[in-house]
Amino acid sequence: MKSIKPSRTNIIWHRRLGLSVFLVLIFLAISGIALNHSPALKLSKTNLSNNWLLSWYGLEKPAINGFKLQDKWLYQNGNNQLFLDGQSVAPCSAPLRSGVGNAQSIFALCANALVMLTENGALLETFSQLDGLPANVQAVAAVEDSLYLLTDSAVLGFDPDSLAVTATAKTPAALSESLTVMAAVPESLTEQLDETGPSISLETVILDLHSGRFFGQFGVLFVDIIGLLVCILSITGLWAWLSRLRQINQ
């Protein structure tokens, strides 16, 4: 029987292939193990909102809108929290519909409650629908020392001390100029809201890196080539091992 020696060329290429893919293989192995244990590692619950990463995925943080009350901005983050000039002041269910301030207090109309703050942002009290806030209030307005709640068709007087809501003869149109208009909050304030806006889960990022999709079509092609190289590596390795085995047997 003709002896089969492992080809020198075969071994050289096996070595070269192994050296060229081993780093990628180690990464694929670790990322694969991580994805297999994603629930335990809470990868899907770990959100990343890094600006570079968001822009890589084609996502942009939306502009944060709020209300400028004299020299302070009243706005909300994406986590149902009310902010006054960078200071977290109270819970506020989205959306923040309206904001207004008078000499002593600041009022924020959230989805289901009117949040009352001192001029410095300390929470005084929350007046919710369960406490008697009408369900269809769309805005809050201050005219001199009086406070009004505006619905689609009526204007209600509101006493912040007794929380009494009373009917008035005013119309919403008459008070429209007294409303504080919503405007974009300066970036210097919104940059502090790291939990606002879109985010990407760590699981998605690892999965995309594992499959190569993170780098687009070329990334997928690269991982495909790595897969083919691993197949070739297996074949050249098996060939070398079989050749050596036969040589020993002879």
Place this chain on the structure above:
Amino acid sequence: MFNSAYNRIFFVGLLATTLLASPLLSAKGVFQSGPDFFAEVFAPHKPQSKVLWMTADIRQQAEKILDRPVVGLRVRYHQLDGKTAWILEEIGKEMPITIGVVINQHKIAKVKILAYRESRGGEVRYPAYMAQYEGAVLTDQRKLDKSIDGITGATLSVWAVNKVAALALYYHGLVNPVESTNGQSK
């Protein structure tokens, strides 16, 4: 199991009853608004709406009773003579439970769940259970003097109601100081 027509009818009837009754037994919901609660407990009179301002000492005691930070500079309550009514919130397991508490002469006159938002443990709102709180007073350790029975599966909700009941008694004592024997309030 279905060896007779009687068994089949019984099983189908039981299944239908369970399906029809399940929405009625749902624990979650808003059961009464604040204004309706005050109107009910003070009927036929109209109570006065007042606020208790939270000083550093009051906040510290309230936080000790609730075992968590207390936010807000003032607490709203309604009063008529020596009777006060409070609507307070406390987290059961994950969601806040809105609880109405009526105090009369420093004793709990009524406790009522106004809104329950947890998916389980809503048995705590049954009137028969709430009746346990009636007559309870606050001890020097700021606890209820009565032992309140627990409910399997609603332990956290029961603890939340206990804390709120004790807090309402504490707040009531602040706005209606107990007159000592020598005529001074304490």
